[in-house]
Amino acid sequence: MIWIVKNLWLIPALPLLAAGIIAVNKQPARKLAAGLAIGSMALGFLLSLCAFAATLGQHGEGAFRETFSFNWIQFGGQWMSIGWVLDPLTAIMLVMVTFVGMLIFIFSVGYMAHDKNFMRFFNFLALFASGMLGVVIANNLLLLFVSWEIVGLTSYLLIGFWYHKASAAAAAKKAFITTRIGDLGLLLGMVWLYAQTGTLNFYTPEHTGCLEASALAGMVSKTIFGGMMVSTAIGLLIFLGAVGKSGQVPLHVWLPDAMEGPTPVSALIHAATMVAAGVFLVARVYPLMAAGAAPVEHGAPITTALTVVTWVGAITAIFAASIAVAQNDIKRILAYSTVSQLGYMMMGLGVGGVAVGMFHLITHAFFKALLFLGSGSVIHGCHEEQDVRKMGGLKKYMPITFVVYAIGMLALAGFPLFFSGFWSKDEILHHASLWSVSKIPFYLGCTGALFTAFYMTRQMGLVFFGSYRGHEKSAHGHSSHSSESHSHDPHESPAVMTVPLIILAGFAILLGVIGTPAWPWFDAYLNGELAELQIKFSNLAESAGLMGASALIVLTGITVGWMLYGKRQRKTAAEKDVLEAAQPAIFKLLENKYFIDEIYEATVIRFNAFAAWLCDFADKWVFGGAVLLVKYFTIGSSWLYRLTDENVVNGGFDAACGSIRGSGGILSKLHSGRVQTYLRIIGVALVALIIFLIWGRKA
Amino acid sequence: MNYLQLLQLSAPETIVTVTLFVVLGADLTVLRGKSLAARFNGGALISILGCVSAALLAFARHTEANLFNGLLVVNPSSDFVKVAILALTIFTILISTSAKFTDHVGEYLSLILLGTIGLMFLVSTEDLLMIFVSLELASFSLYILTAFNKHNEKSAEAALKYFLFGGMSAAFMLFGFSLLYGIAGSTNLRDIATAIAGKGFDPLLLVALVTTVIGFGFKVAAVPFHLWAPDAYEGAPTPSAAFIGSGSKVASFYVLAKIFTLGFVGAEGNAAYHSFLSGWTPVIAIIAALSMMLGNLTAIVQFSVKRLLAYSAIAHAGYMLLGVLSNTPLSASAMMFYVITYALTTIGAFGVVMVVEDATGSDALKNFNGLSKRAPGLALCLMIFLLSLGGIPPLAGFIGKFFLFSAVVSAGANLGLLWLVILAIAMSAVSFYYYLRVLKAAYVEDAAADAPAIRTPLVTFLALALLALLVILFGVAPGLLTQYL
Numbered sequence A: 001m002i003w004i005v006k007n008l009w010l011i012p013a014l015p016l017l018a019a020g021i022i023a024v025n026k027q028p029a030r031k032l033a034a035g036l037a038i039g040s041m042a043l044g045f046l047l048s049l050c051a052f053a054a055t056l057g058q059h060g061e062g063a064f065r066e067t068f069s070f071n072w073i074q075f076g077g078q079w080m081s082i083g084w085v086l087d088p089l090t091a092i093m094l095v096m097v098t099f100v101g102m103l104i105f106i107f108s109v110g111y112m113a114h115d116k117n118f119m120r121f122f123n124f125l126a127l128f129a130s131g132m133l134g135v136v137i138a139n140n141l142l143l144l145f146v147s148w149e150i151v152g153l154t155s156y157l158l159i160g161f162w163y164h165k166a167s168a169a170a171a172a173k174k175a176f177i178t179t180r181i182g183d184l185g186l187l188l189g190m191v192w193l194y195a196q197t198g199t200l201n202f203y204t205p206e207h208t209g210c211l212e213a214s215a216l217a218g219m220v221s222k223t224i225f226g227g228m229m230v231s232t233a234i235g236l237l238i239f240l241g242a243v244g245k246s247g248q249v250p251l252h253v254w255l256p257d258a259m260e261g262p263t264p265v266s267a268l269i270h271a272a273t274m275v276a277a278g279v280f281l282v283a284r285v286y287p288l289m290a291a292g293a294a295p296v297e298h299g300a301p302i303t304t305a306l307t308v309v310t311w312v313g314a315i316t317a318i319f320a321a322s323i324a325v326a327q328n329d330i331k332r333i334l335a336y337s338t339v340s341q342l343g344y345m346m347m348g349l350g351v352g353g354v355a356v357g358m359f360h361l362i363t364h365a366f367f368k369a370l371l372f373l374g375s376g377s378v379i380h381g382c383h384e385e386q387d388v389r390k391m392g393g394l395k396k397y398m399p400i401t402f403v404v405y406a407i408g409m410l411a412l413a414g415f416p417l418f419f420s421g422f423w424s425k426d427e428i429l430h431h432a433s434l435w436s437v438s439k440i441p442f443y444l445g446c447t448g449a450l451f452t453a454f455y456m457t458r459q460m461g462l463v464f465f466g467s468y469r470g471h472e473k474s475a476h477g478h479s480s481h482s483s484e485s486h487s488h489d490p491h492e493s494p495a496v497m498t499v500p501l502i503i504l505a506g507f508a509i510l511l512g513v514i515g516t517p518a519w520p521w522f523d524a525y526l527n528g529e530l531a532e533l534q535i536k537f538s539n540l541a542e543s544a545g546l547m548g549a550s551a552l553i554v555l556t557g558i559t560v561g562w563m564l565y566g567k568r569q570r571k572t573a574a575e576k577d578v579l580e581a582a583q584p585a586i587f588k589l590l591e592n593k594y595f596i597d598e599i600y601e602a603t604v605i606r607f608n609a610f611a612a613w614l615c616d617f618a619d620k621w622v623f624g625g626a627v628l629l630v631k632y633f634t635i636g637s638s639w640l641y642r643l644t645d646e647n648v649v650n651g652g653f654d655a656a657c658g659s660i661r662g663s664g665g666i667l668s669k670l671h672s673g674r675v676q677t678y679l680r681i682i683g684v685a686l687v688a689l690i691i692f693l694i695w696g697r698k699a
Numbered sequence B: 001m002n003y004l005q006l007l008q009l010s011a012p013e014t015i016v017t018v019t020l021f022v023v024l025g026a027d028l029t030v031l032r033g034k035s036l037a038a039r040f041n042g043g044a045l046i047s048i049l050g051c052v053s054a055a056l057l058a059f060a061r062h063t064e065a066n067l068f069n070g071l072l073v074v075n076p077s078s079d080f081v082k083v084a085i086l087a088l089t090i091f092t093i094l095i096s097t098s099a100k101f102t103d104h105v106g107e108y109l110s111l112i113l114l115g116t117i118g119l120m121f122l123v124s125t126e127d128l129l130m131i132f133v134s135l136e137l138a139s140f141s142l143y144i145l146t147a148f149n150k151h152n153e154k155s156a157e158a159a160l161k162y163f164l165f166g167g168m169s170a171a172f173m174l175f176g177f178s179l180l181y182g183i184a185g186s187t188n189l190r191d192i193a194t195a196i197a198g199k200g201f202d203p204l205l206l207v208a209l210v211t212t213v214i215g216f217g218f219k220v221a222a223v224p225f226h227l228w229a230p231d232a233y234e235g236a237p238t239p240s241a242a243f244i245g246s247g248s249k250v251a252s253f254y255v256l257a258k259i260f261t262l263g264f265v266g267a268e269g270n271a272a273y274h275s276f277l278s279g280w281t282p283v284i285a286i287i288a289a290l291s292m293m294l295g296n297l298t299a300i301v302q303f304s305v306k307r308l309l310a311y312s313a314i315a316h317a318g319y320m321l322l323g324v325l326s327n328t329p330l331s332a333s334a335m336m337f338y339v340i341t342y343a344l345t346t347i348g349a350f351g352v353v354m355v356v357e358d359a360t361g362s363d364a365l366k367n368f369n370g371l372s373k374r375a376p377g378l379a380l381c382l383m384i385f386l387l388s389l390g391g392i393p394p395l396a397g398f399i400g401k402f403f404l405f406s407a408v409v410s411a412g413a414n415l416g417l418l419w420l421v422i423l424a425i426a427m428s429a430v431s432f433y434y435y436l437r438v439l440k441a442a443y444v445e446d447a448a449a450d451a452p453a454i455r456t457p458l459v460t461f462l463a464l465a466l467l468a469l470l471v472i473l474f475g476v477a478p479g480l481l482t483q484y485l
Helices: A010-024 A030-055 A088-111 A118-137 A141-162 A166-197 A213-221 A230-245 A254-260 A263-272 A274-284 A304-324 A330-352 A354-381 A399-413 A420-434 A440-464 A472-477 A479-487 A495-515 A521-527 A537-567 A578-582 A584-591 A593-661 A666-698 B003-009 B011-028 B036-060 B076-096 B105-123 B128-146 B153-184 B189-196 B203-220 B228-235 B238-245 B247-263 B280-299 B305-326 B329-360 B376-390 B396-411 B418-443 B458-476
Strands: A066-075 A078-086 B065-067 B072-074
Touching: A010 A030, A010 A118, A030 A078, A030 A088, A030 A118, A078 A088, A078 A118, A078 A141, A088 A118, A088 A263, A088 A274, A088 A354, A088 A495, A088 A521, A118 A141, A118 A263, A118 A274, A141 A166, A141 A230, A141 A254, A141 A263, A141 A274, A166 A213, A166 A230, A166 A254, A213 A230, A230 A274, A230 A304, A254 A263, A254 A330, A263 A274, A263 A330, A263 A354, A274 A330, A274 A354, A304 A330, A304 A440, A304 A593, A330 A354, A330 A420, A330 A440, A354 A399, A354 A420, A354 A495, A354 A521, A399 A420, A399 A440, A399 A495, A399 A537, A420 A440, A420 A495, A420 A537, A440 A537, A495 A521, A537 A578, A578 A584, A584 A593, A593 B280, A666 B153, A666 B203, A666 B280, B003 B011, B003 B065, B003 B072, B011 B036, B011 B076, B011 B105, B036 B076, B036 B105, B072 B076, B076 B105, B076 B238, B076 B247, B076 B329, B076 B458, B105 B128, B105 B247, B128 B153, B128 B203, B128 B238, B128 B247, B153 B189, B153 B203, B153 B228, B189 B247, B203 B247, B203 B280, B203 B305, B228 B238, B228 B305, B238 B247, B238 B305, B238 B329, B247 B305, B247 B329, B280 B305, B280 B418, B305 B329, B305 B396, B305 B418, B329 B376, B329 B396, B329 B458, B376 B396, B376 B418, B376 B458, B396 B418, B396 B458
Parallel strands: none
Antiparallel strands: A066 A078, B065 B072
């Protein structure tokens, strides 16, 4: 076994250790906290590179895969073992998470410089990284679930990091509770899986893991109601967990609200890594999802589970993209864009298999982290202003941020040929167009791409072009302080924030290279095939038509966006949006996110409130009464026992002793009473027990 | 007969015996005239060295042997219990080193070692006679250890109560043993089992059974044979009480389970509520149920922490008896896990009480007020011990309860023993009340203005910290212990 496989646990353990050390140190040790967190991620990154290198060049039958497991808890005659796995899927995620994480940690040093809870922030960040890396390396659904919950907890803690803001506290609760609904499905799926296969290990050296042929065959052969295969049912339950974590419709409502957290958190957790954990989970249990499919000649196998994944993904993609069109908060736009892109990833998994979905996950992680950090830089520069209507013209004030943001935007919009997002999105659309079940997801995806290009151009136009609109209020209110208002101009961020941005921008461009149809290295790597180095123009030609179409869509979106928001700039922050002026009803619907939150408010939450009221009533009057009864009974009987034990037995005895205490010695005192009482009790016990036994024999 | 083999097999006991004389001799010669602390440290060092080497020997050998028809039985399981007893002895000695209640250091330490020898022989025999002799050896050492604080009347009173009660129950037990010998014509447990088998349940056996239960009920302080315990725990010097509550408990439970599962095969009866049948399991069930109820409920109204721990010990004896009466290999190992972790926790709790008692003059609950501010490390240890006794995860007490209760539930056919487990769980919930009362005093209440400062002797503190670590360790990684049980 390669040393890195044995020591893979170090990667999540290092940030955990860092978090632990930070937690026990006294508050002002800022350098220590940041240094430990970043250092642990840097070390983790190096180890991840080693792990990645170990998986390179390993091809043959199927993907390279090594596992390491050990026994954890015993129950009955069975041992629950946990462990980790190293395969291309793990390796690529490790590299991505540690690298993006490291950059975001560095960025945070600048972004959070003025926060007095700096240490707590880095403590949570490090803890999060540990949980996320745990999810990635887990070779066991239980370990994955535990790490998954750590990730959920830190997400909650970080969204509510500024808990003195009521909206942040509410958003944290919303995120936690909404994802919990999905986690319930995951938990049920896990329990069912264990009941079916007797193991939660994904892979084992003896090929007895729950994702391997023998276990899958067992689950495929059994059916439940409606002829549904057990494997499908379990797969769907697990997918429910992914829906919650990855913000798919209908559990997407928490993700936009999660933007209440500090921006680096949004970048790391709610764009690059944690929300991708759901996609990763589906990729991880892909064999389960795909079990029992009829063989197909092209693309991914068709099963009920994967069909559901595809539809959920496609609907999420178009749904969230359309909402993003009508948002005004810079981070909310990005949040809905994230939801939409996660939808694409799910769709990619459903129609094209692991490599397609994961490719988009990786490229998206880089350019979305870039966009979020860029927006962080913008917000930082504009003095914590998040409303795009009050920005404008920032190109002049923040040139570096402008350039990298433009790169991120073009990558997200999928601008042809030079940006990674184009290749990964094209891959998804390509497979969607070949999907034999239905063509609708393909059309949904194309429309979503149009929207994406449009809303990103809108954002660029509003934020960076035109003239700065942030002064308006001060210009009207404090015209006398014109010299001061100059210092309120937006400013470029320090190097500690821009350097990570530049690095991410580089990757947003370069990453596309590994997955072009001409050189599908990524696909080959994940499937353990030999990556062909020669450029395959035949492949390129095959998908050229689609690429052209998709490029056309993107360019249309960008052009329309530019016409509406770039060329024609709004004059004041309060002015109505162009679309709002044209189509007030539709704009209102989109601006209010299809009123999903309101619908939930009126149905689920109202029902929940009623149930809570009912439970409270029962608690107070029914169970409370019972508890009260037990309480008084317990207190009464304990006093009774005390009376008998201390007063009748000891006390009566002590009273007898007490009268002699003055005159007699201790020995004589004890001889007088103690023995008799004790002997009497032993004697009584003897007789009672014997009678009890004789009675029992007759019964 | 091969005496060389006998010497080999009893090597751990022999080492402890030799250590005993060395300690006694050293105190008379080399350490004579030195300060009390020096004498205690010197004696403790020798004793601990002896115990450690005996423990290493017992731990390292993997011998299976049976000498003189069961008089001396050596196997890995009994060897491991010996190691546990020796470890508990070492901890007892460690927390004794700062004691000021006696200047008879040599005698005190050698009595602890003598008790240990008794306990070690107790676990490595399958013969009634040997059981009785080693039990008495251990008991007599404990009686004297209880009386060791000669400046305190209560100590003498407690010892006398303990001794008289013990003597009485020993008489009952010996009577029972003689009946067993009458039935079987042998004192070997396996021979007795053969003789009983198929004979049905005659009155002679019935009496022998009940008297045996009385003898061990006294040792493990189960209701209604518990009356000595609160007085003895309260009056005895604290390290002695810790030894009574730990090492002695471990050995007694091991032997209790051995006697009934080996010697009374065929007379189990049935304690399940739906198929009740006379035998030893229902008797133990009654005692266990009484112990759990009375121990936990009475502990609630105690104001002396040592008395509180005594009643808690009675309650825990009740839980552990469930492990005995379930009578499966799983429940036996769960019971041993429980009793060993319980013993470690108890020594720790008594250690904390001792420090507080030395500083403030009594173990009254109010003397614990504000402990977290006066001695934070000590308060933290106390919290770990008490929470473990209550059964809070991830401490050893929780895993112990979990193993034990799940073993008991799975033991009875058709969940017949569920009533005991429900009772046990309900009573565990009650137990939190009094454990938390102590913690409330330590963490919430403010200390009285004139409260004396608390100084923890270094050795004691290290021993307590080690115990607390072990309690956490066995809670998180119970496999470290269960692999030997």
